[in-house]
Amino acid sequence: MNAPEVFLVDDDKSLSEALAQALILDGYRVRVFQHAKTALERIRRDDYAVVVTDYLMPNMDGFELLEQVLEIDSAYSVIMMTGHGDVPMAVRAMQEGAYDFLQKPCRPQELSKVVAQALQRRRLTLENRALRAELVASDDLEGRLVGSHASMVTLRERLRVASEAGVDTLIVGQTGTGKEVVARAIHDLGPRKAAPFVAINCAAIPAEMIESELFGHEAGAFTGAINQRVGRIEHAQGGTVFLDELESMPMDLQAKLLRVIENRTLERLGSNKPIALDVTFVGAISNRPGELNSQMREDLFYRLNVVELELLPLAQRRTDIPALFYHLAREARSKFRKEIPLLDPVLEADLMAYDWPGNVRELRNVAERFVLGLWHGFENSDGEVAGSLSDQLAEYERRIIKRTLAEHGGKMKPTYEVLGLSRKGLYDKIQRLGINVSESALESDEMGS
Secondary structure (H helix, E strand, O other): OOOOEEEEEOOOHHHHHHHHHHHHHOOOEEEEEOOHHHHHHHOOOOOOEEEEEEOOOOOOOHHHHHHHHHHHOOOOEEEEEEOOOOHHHHHHHHHOOOOEEEEOOOOHHHHHHHHHHHHHHHHHHHHHHHHHHHHHOOOOHHHHOOOOOHHHHHHHHHHHHHHHHOOOEEEEEOOOOOHHHHHHHHHHOOOOOOOOEEEEEOOOOOOOOHHHHHHEEOOOOOOOOOOOEEOHHHHOOOOEEEEEOHHHOOHHHHHHHHHHHHHOEEOOEOOOOOEEOOOEEEEEEOOOOOOOOOOOOHHHHHHHOOEEEEEOOHHHOHHHHHHHHHHHHHHHHHHHOOOOOOOOHHHHHHHHHOOOOOHHHHHHHHHHHHHHOOOOOOOOOOOOOOOOHHHHHHHHHHHHHHHHHHHOOOOHHHHHHHOOOOHHHHHHHHHHHOOOOOHHHHHHHHHHO
């Protein structure tokens, strides 16, 4: 949520400037309007703002402005002021929806106090509105997999196909990118949503127990097997089996799992009786066969890979970080029953500049610490940033530009397009911030222009 604003509407220029100055000194962002019509052109339904308006103004008085503001948003906080006030006028203002009524000349401290209270109500209104929208969209993919990056758009499109078709799916992505969230979405949006969703972390089960955990066993199958046990795959009958960190499963068990997936039958340990399965398998791996540290059989990879869903590291889709951070902060607000502190430009630049080795899982931890008031920035994340606010902002800006250049092989054109800058704007920043750019990059941009 952006910083709050105060829209001050009064045709008395000297008085409005004095009130604005007092509010600015108290830390508020203030916009001053001499005409109600001009203010109306700026007001939007979901503004995090309050309106402070005089009653007696030419062309459109305070009551007309109040009426039109409440037509834009019936929950907008409007504070009415007048030098001609009386009790009936105050009553009328409150009846017609004003938040409060102040008689001029009002003390700056009194106005500041009322503005603070009105903004608090406005904030709660907007957060409740966002929460209701989130609940409505809780089964919608955009509400689960947040992001407008091209990779996320493609992911959601492919996921819908996989869930509707009910086919086996393989999710590829680094640790912490949200593979279980994707698997759960496949299940919940598909025809098996009423049946069990069984998540199995193959790396968390001891090697000597994993076969029994997956396939079950009969009484007496091995020492200590006193009773029959239904395995976790069989327990998912009618639903979805999610096999996370699949490459950590021993190779011989991968071969047995492959047969289960191909034949859709399994045998418990100690039994020769095949049990028919009606499940969808979703696997998750960090590395494909042939890549560094991969321990996965190629035949199992290709059998599960009817649909492949790739989750990029967070550092490769930085444009999604602010929206995803606030989404996670709203979840933390519900979890801890605490308000979300204000997100300022420095915080956003800090989030965008960080490399996020732990991906979305690490971002969630930061969002939770932020809501709890326990997060005060990254420690030595590229060197400590010190100095004045302008020095710190320049350093964050330098980091973002350097990283974006690196992500695009030092090419200027895609860099200024991604950052939303003009070519001259990027050149000016590079010169001002002392960023080294190769001559070849400059030349190739000139040739491509």
